Amino acid sequence: MVLLDRNTVYLEVQEVETDAARIKDLRVTIGGIRGLAPAVPRGPMPMPGPGTLRRWDRKLLSRYRPFYMPFCELCCLCTFGKCDLSGGRKGACGITMNAQQSRIVLLACCIGAATHTAHAREILDHIVSRFGERHPLDTGGSQIDITAPITRLVCGFEPQTVGDLDRALRYAENQITQLLAATHTGQEGDYLDLESKVFHAGMVDHLGMEIADISQVSAYSFPRADADAPLVELGMASVDTKKPVILVVGHNVVPSVGILEYARENDLLGSIEVTGICCTSLDLTRYSEKAKIIGPISWQLRYIRSGIPSVVVVDEQCVRTDLPDECRAVRAPVIATSDKNALGLPDRTGDPADEIVEDLVSGRVTGVLLRDPDIVGEVAVKTANHVFEKRKGITAIPPGESVTASAGECTHCSFCQRACPAELPLVEVIREAGAGDTGALASLYDLCIGCGRCESACPRGLPLHSFIISASCERIRDEKFSIRSGRGAISDVEIREVGGPIVLGEIPGIVAFVGCSNFPRGGSELASMCREFARRRFIVCTSGCAAITAGQYRNDEGKTLYEEFSGKFEAGGVLNVGSCVSNAHISGAAIKIAAIFAKRELDGNYEEIADYVHNRVGAVGVAWGAMSQKAAAIASGFWRLGIPVIVGPHGSKYRRMLLGRADHPDDWKVNDARTGEEVCIGPVPEHLFVAAETAEEAMVLVAKLSMRPNDTTRGRSIKCTHYIDLHRRLYGTMPGDIHLFIRNPADVPLTFKDEIWAHLEAHGWKEQPVPDPTLLEPKGRRVKGGKPK
Amino acid sequence: MVLLDRNTVYLEVQEVETDAARIKDLRVTIGGIRGLAPAVPRGPMPMPGPGTLRRWDRKLLSRYRPFYMPFCELCCLCTFGKCDLSGGRKGACGITMNAQQSRIVLLACCIGAATHTAHAREILDHIVSRFGERHPLDTGGSQIDITAPITRLVCGFEPQTVGDLDRALRYAENQITQLLAATHTGQEGDYLDLESKVFHAGMVDHLGMEIADISQVSAYSFPRADADAPLVELGMASVDTKKPVILVVGHNVVPSVGILEYARENDLLGSIEVTGICCTSLDLTRYSEKAKIIGPISWQLRYIRSGIPSVVVVDEQCVRTDLPDECRAVRAPVIATSDKNALGLPDRTGDPADEIVEDLVSGRVTGVLLRDPDIVGEVAVKTANHVFEKRKGITAIPPGESVTASAGECTHCSFCQRACPAELPLVEVIREAGAGDTGALASLYDLCIGCGRCESACPRGLPLHSFIISASCERIRDEKFSIRSGRGAISDVEIREVGGPIVLGEIPGIVAFVGCSNFPRGGSELASMCREFARRRFIVCTSGCAAITAGQYRNDEGKTLYEEFSGKFEAGGVLNVGSCVSNAHISGAAIKIAAIFAKRELDGNYEEIADYVHNRVGAVGVAWGAMSQKAAAIASGFWRLGIPVIVGPHGSKYRRMLLGRADHPDDWKVNDARTGEEVCIGPVPEHLFVAAETAEEAMVLVAKLSMRPNDTTRGRSIKCTHYIDLHRRLYGTMPGDIHLFIRNPADVPLTFKDEIWAHLEAHGWKEQPVPDPTLLEPKGRRVKGGKPK
Amino acid sequence: MTRPAPWQTAETCGTRQAGIIKGPQVLAALLKKARHPLMLVGNQGSRDPEEADEALNAVIFLAQKAGISLVASGKAVLSCRERGLSPDSTIPATDCANRLSDPAWAGVDGKGPHDLVFIIGLPYGMEWTLLSGLKNGAPALITVALDRYYHPQASWSFANLAHHEWLEMISETTRVIGR
Amino acid sequence: MTRPAPWQTAETCGTRQAGIIKGPQVLAALLKKARHPLMLVGNQGSRDPEEADEALNAVIFLAQKAGISLVASGKAVLSCRERGLSPDSTIPATDCANRLSDPAWAGVDGKGPHDLVFIIGLPYGMEWTLLSGLKNGAPALITVALDRYYHPQASWSFANLAHHEWLEMISETTRVIGR
């Protein structure tokens, strides 16, 4: 038997005879190819390079032009720098300000895509080593035929097993390397070409996410396209503090599975609590309903400082880099589990578990790095059990009296306030606290995102975040919600059922709330937006920290969103798809609508599918609290499919928007697929990337951006109804641009008929045909410039 | 026949019969594995992950501690930012200033490594498609047995064909993705762990460089470890301007080969000039002696503005992003050839060549993107021929009178001077030019690095760089030198011959001058440093722009370095190894000394080989004009091997140094490999990364940093002689720290005997044994913390 | 040129910082020179409600007196209407800034390009970023951050005034131009 | 706090900039308070030779008068010796800065840690970077950029003076401390 490099080839030969070879029992497995049938990539553009889809990107970018908002006038990417790029100046390498901004966006998206892809690599390699490369992919049993829509769309082949995914993942790693190279000094210098590469990075990012999620869903039997995935517990108050508590923080569920497995095997599941923050907790509750979700990224400081977690296990991504210090302050041993996030801790992977436990329990070491998920399981559980009694009563949250006393030391210098990204009125609040009234402090609980910048800035060293938490203990005692655990993919059956209504515009839109929710009021605003659109019969998807935060608010009947609405991909459903990497199922659903409902060729056919999605599928992404480079990459992946993304005000810090010009009629002329003639589609969707100042603005934008050129008149009329209705409710008036969205009398919503007609007449409105729009060149026509290879 | 994904598997079956299979003429090629013999990676640490060599890195980093010099007090890597990290403040993600600085260094090194790796990917894929994956690797015929020292060291297998390299390249792409992920917000937070990842990126970078260079050497029959590689022409004055001139700029030789091939096939080689800037030109002269090198990166503006090039072809890396504008100004059509650097030009790859030529010649388009090297060849040559006559007399360099007149418009606002990275006295010089004397302008020729920042900053729009060039036309007329074309690898035979003298210290050191030479006086200083050390019988290697610049200065007899010294890897040799990617041969040579001379196991045995190199091989890198992210990655690759790197003053802009403390005796205690006992080795080499203020300082440092713990007494005495001699000549005194380098009386150089003994006595010197030093744990001893996996 | 620190301490911007509005005459002069000024009013999200109310009163009164075209972002439109001034448009601030960066934009009222814009009441970071977009993309446009906080990315800004100082400035400006 | 622009315009540094040395008394006061000052002299690479010569005369005279320990980087050692002052060390500026960031360093003359360092004559970018390293790594150390150019990364710096103004300042300082 010959076993070659696990990731590429599996070759088994029971007997060989050379010279015009005789071979018995030959089995060859190459990637996912069993027997001798190779999965030859299909389609017009399988595995596109960084420039292959340039023409498509430039179509989008010529309509949705970048508006750059430099973070800094300087470039400091090489030792020529700093170069001043303000006022039209060029850098020593010749670069302009616009190109520099798009280069930074590309860098961020490369980091984001690399993070998901590297995460996918760790999960995939682990799963292949555990379950074998021939472990079948299964994301929805018989309900799902198209298991890997993004892989098929991008790579042009159909993976059947986890092993098959390796090839797609290698493609992703290769493309990330190419794209990152383009950011080197003296490489790509054109800002639109850089933006096209940003799109490419986004596409690769979604590929990486899909690989990560479908392999973990397949291997760990997570809910599979399950609209009735179980409700699990959420919130600090859901923890049984009479038991030893393990906290897991991060994104890679593998070490956390090790914890649950060890506990199960040793019959300890009932006697410990396994709790989590961020995506690891989301994925852990997909693995077991026993696990509990504490909260999103912003809950790290408050929970650890509370003293509740006995042991803290961190994996990768979105982990505060100062957790070891925070843990030390409450004497909670910390276990790092990833090479990517070793945190300076001693590597004890090779040592006997009990020796490590002893060292952690005795405090000889305050943390360790364990590069093996099984060892993590044993050490975490044993250590939690051992330190539990010793740690009783330890907390870093000061009691009320002490807050008042410390607040008295404040000099009202305002450095804290001037450091607070949430612009909270800290000086005033601390003044009141000093005077004995901590009510104002408590009022900041919902607004404070636990970043700790205020504390870092305070010359007196006052722990302001802890003060807020201390003042909010009542509130926290109540922090117990339920959230439907991540359901994973959207089934083909669901797609078939809603495909028509979506494309015809009768389901007004799919809104995906994604991202980090770590901005003031992020949580409550997010929950109310979800509720608004679910009630309006949009399909509402959530993922990652947004899914968690959306579950932290109740309706008047005391129900969270996940209790109030169905988990089905249907009008009025609210679906938690899962962790950040589950975002791939949202873009995957849009792709599947084109492939299943409209029967477009899927494999390696990016341009046509994206053209379909952009012109017909009324999907909108909302990343209200987007913070990270991953969020940037996720957004880019949506952009390339022509799906608009709305961010919160802080999202302007991504340095550029992609904005359409409703006042430029020429921008909205496209080819009609049937006739080949130029038709005007009106400004739909108006923007591809836009920062909204307030949740109200975002809601009006969602309604507006869910319109598509190909809406039926019935669909357009429904969409206009929502747009007008929201605009009137929130702004008090009929939208001033409504004439741009009415193509013919049948588009006019009945409810506002007279008002609209008056408006149309005032604006010299003329009837337009409903086109069959496409951004692609008509087939068969010779294009100047030729096809990109 | 079944042909699978070209990069992974080649499977040929002439006949199949299933059920206990019968197969005829089976041929399986998997990566580089012919027949059924798999190249199983060997050695203790083949294909190490980002954390595998952490223990080794931390050994180095505990002695050579990072000294951080933030470029900015703020972090703006995510939308929480900007976060103020000054004065001990932490970011909203918890990160500290030190970690942030090392994170930025890691980001730069990832960009650098990605650039070389992506470049290697393009070359390798092209070569495989042209020459077949079974094209044998050949970098020195029978002179070389170890063809791919870095690949073998890092990956643990021995590639035989270009196809075999694919697997190593995939490993590189995978590692870059992992490392880049570690820079994400909320990932690695420990500055030493980040530095360890910087080293890892550097190691991967050298792997990428090796793959790129050995495949092109093998495919294109570049000089193969050829000490007598031909002398080729260098300099603007070497161009025959009576012929149409093509300029190629960048790093990827493939499209330029297309140009020469087309010209050769059409018998046009004699009637056009193919000239180049940067690494493409270096590689092109390795391909054909007919090509000419114009100069390093800083020659771009002056040469294009001169009007000489009829057509400009750019590929990738280190290309000014404003070249299309510069070319437009002199009506030279521009051809972009890389997806990574499309420069906004229309993609005309699919169009008939003559149509493209016509459009370029007529000026209908000023530039095109051609994604196929053969088409590039045809279009470039034809266009050059057609535009040649039309463009006669066009130049963007103003004549002398016009300089004087324009200079009169200067308001002496000093913005130009305050923008000049070379700190040139522009205000004064322009004042004199305005008064009619352009001599001072001309005096800046050698100092000006052609970055154009002055022009960009001038409110009056004065083209100061062009003024300097205009005033220096006499000088340029004389710019005609010769350079030995890149020889490629160091042969095993050479290694065997010099291995002993180097390790024993009789050849005082190997100095590699690498990097970009784009800082004031960079060129002349570099040439004089090379000459100094060649005369001192060091082995001097050059590469990339440093190799070019070093060739731009003559000795008193009118000879360039390459004419004065031998091209052999021997005492007093000056070797141009080739382009930037040829740097791999320099680290490769150090590795081969350990493998060939010392017979250490090579495959997958990084730690032991690096320990050997660090303690025994007196190699020093000098990157005098290091500018780019690639330069940072190259340096990191040397650091991980324990080879010190010196940069020029601007190199401090890499944000951190790795500095030893000669005044901390405890830092220099190591294990003796023979006895296992702790021995003191003295501060050798004293630093791992240090910026020198002047060339004099750099020379003294080279002499000092070439010392190694394992020097024989004879070797140490020779090295001390050079150190003392240079110190006395340049600083006028005996070095104040010489007592730290004398271990016993035999180390004392005879020439300075009395002086040294006086010094030793004054410093209470005590005799020390000459150890057999190692930084590794003694074999077989149990290490607390266990082995990294 | 010397400048104060940005209100959010870390929000520095590089080489060019806003000039300081030292007194009402500065604003009055800017207004006098402007052919077609615009005011972009945000939602005062983070301000103390009472302070926000007074601020809105003051700037809307100013806009009225000076005849400045008005864009209200999001719900700010309600606040404006409550104060008797109907905004000329309710496009998002982002959209408005993007259009301002187009020198050919017909303006919020269709009366031609704007040459001066006052911005007030957006979240600090967002206002800072949009001002940066204008500094970079609309070099000919004069931008004035009208909040009491220093905004280095604007052409002109107040230098971290107390609310009452600021109120005084705006009222005085209104008086001056009213003359 | 308001500050001038860095001499190399783009070399800004973030939130904290050097205080301006407005007159000789500032330097004199700093020297008076310092227990163990150090002066690091570079090679004046980019200065006009005549100017460099005068500058060296002035600062070495100052060092002598004030009894400041001296490190000369590279060839600057020759310049110092020509002027009759032997540097206490010739370590590279980089090495010196790194050691200064160690509060336990015995100092260039072995007499204990330095609490004040004057730096002059390095290439602008390198001096700027080393000062940054000290600002970050040696928070207790007072750093003074002694060149005539503004160096925002120092604790104290001159504000882009003309050579003759600067010369006057240094000479006057020498006089003041000489008293």
Ligand code: SF4
């Ligand atoms: S990358 Fe270009 S603009 Fe940036 S610092 Fe380097 S030369 Fe200047």
Ligand code: SF4
């Ligand atoms: S920074 Fe500290 S001292 Fe200053 S106002 Fe805030 S809490 Fe008070």
Ligand code: SF4
């Ligand atoms: S922890 Fe809360 S109060 Fe403190 S700066 Fe962050 S958001 Fe503001």
Ligand code: SF4
């Ligand atoms: S949603 Fe954002 S913060 Fe939360 S885990 Fe995902 S990337 Fe991190």
Ligand code: SF4
């Ligand atoms: S990466 Fe960290 S320090 Fe940097 S801006 Fe984001 S939160 Fe702030």
Ligand code: SF4
């Ligand atoms: S082009 Fe020359 S003179 Fe101009 S800024 Fe660059 S180095 Fe200085």
Ligand code: SF4
């Ligand atoms: S920037 Fe222009 S005007 Fe000012 S001094 Fe330099 S050349 Fe003269």
Ligand code: SF4
């Ligand atoms: S030496 Fe530097 S500038 Fe020259 S080609 Fe190489 S990386 Fe580019």
